[in-house]
Amino acid sequence: NAGVTQTPKFRILKIGQSMTLQCTQDMNHNYMYWYRQDPGMGLKLIYYSVGAGITDKGEVPNGYNVSRSTTEDFPLRLELAAPSQTSVYFCASSPRDSGNQPQHFGDGTRLSIL
Amino acid sequence: GQQVMQIPQYQHVQEGEDFTTYCNSSTTLSNIQWYKQRPGGHPVFLIQLVKSGEVKKQKRLTFQFGEAKKNSSLHITATQTTDVGTYFCAVPFGTGANNLFFGTGTRLTVIP
Numbered sequence: 001n002a003g004v005t006q007t008p009k010f011r012i013l014k015i016g017q018s019m020t021l022q023c024t025q026d027m028n029h030n031y032m033y034w035y036r037q038d039p040g041m042g043l044k045l046i047y048y049s050v051g052a053g054i055t056d057k058g059e060v061p062n063g064y065n066v067s068r069s070t071t072e073d074f075p076l077r078l079e080l081a082a083p084s085q086t087s088v089y090f091c092a093s094s095p096r097d098s099g100n101q102p103q104h105f106g107d108g109t110r111l112s113i114l
Numbered sequence: 115g116q117q118v119m120q121i122p123q124y125q126h127v128q129e130g131e132d133f134t135t136y137c138n139s140s141t142t143l144s145n146i147q148w149y150k151q152r153p154g155g156h157p158v159f160l161i162q163l164v165k166s167g168e169v170k171k172q173k174r175l176t177f178q179f180g181e182a183k184k185n186s187s188l189h190i191t192a193t194q195t196t197d198v199g200t201y202f203c204a205v206p207f208g209t210g211a212n213n214l215f216f217g218t219g220t221r222l223t224v225i226p
Contacts, residue, residue: 031212042120042202042216043157058213090156100145100212102159 002026006091006106013081013113021076021109023091030096032074033058033103034066036087043090049074050096081113117141118205120217128225133190135220137203144206146186147214148177152199157216160188160201193224 007022025032030051035043045058049068063085065077074093078085088110092103117140127133137146145164149157161170163179163186170177174197176189190197200221204214 033213035216040221042218045213045215048213059215092157094212096212100147100162100206100214102147102162103157103212103214105156105158107156 004091004093004104004106006089006109008109009107010110011112013078013111015081015083015113017081018077018079019081021078021089021091021111023074023076023106024072025074025091025093025104026072027093027095027104028071029093029104030071031094031101032068033092033094034064034074034076035090035092036060036085037090037108038087046076046089078111083113085111086113087111118203118215118217120203120220122220123218124221124223126223126225127193129195130192133193133197133222134187135201135203135222136185136187137205137217138185139205141184143183146179147204148186148188149202149204149216150199151202151219155199157202190222193222195224195226198222198224 004025033048034046037043044060047066049055055066088108090108091106094101094103119138147162148160151157167181168179174191178187200219202219203217207215
């Protein structure tokens with residue numbers, strides 16, 4: 001199994017441009033998450049989804065949008081890129097079960113906005 | 115909101131020395147997870163602790179959950195260069211969806 005797959009791996013954007021970070025998982029996990037990780041820092045939750053058609057804001061949602069049309073896919077949209085959004089973006093998934101379950105992470109997208 | 119402090123922020127050790135990182139919460143936790151992130155890599159789940167006073171071992175790694183379920187530690191015995199990376203604790207927050215709040219991490223450097 002591929003697990004969680006993110007594309008692209010690297011991207012450079014100009015200020016004001018928009019782009020979509022793709023994330024797909026083949027583990028049939030209900031829960032999916034988007035995090036950002038700034039250099040030398042921990043992970044901050046941007047958005048999460050408990051299943052197809054259901055999304056909700058995390059800790060740092062401003063400047064981002066998400067959708068969840070299928071169980072497998074959870075794309076993250078940046079509409080008007082700003083330098084503050086330069087970061088590494090990780091997508092993760094976990095199964096739905098009682099109690100907390102481990103999260104499985106993709107390899108990340110390294111995004112620079114100049 | 116959830117507050118979890120992780121110390122130290124950085125640790126440099128000679129290969130073969132021991133290493134410990136600590137995670138402290140202001141509130142009682144239902145459980146705590148630990149993740150490892152190699153340089154340039156993604157976080158990888160190591161373990162989850164649930165019970166008060168729980169101790170779990172994975173080879174040279176020992177994980178402890180405090181009696182009050184407000185703190186946890188990860189201890190590595192006789193570090194190796196393969197232990198290099200950042201170790202994060204993560205605690206539940208919010209409602210549903212298994213959301214996690216990640217600590218700031220401890221970056222471990224092992225000097226050969």
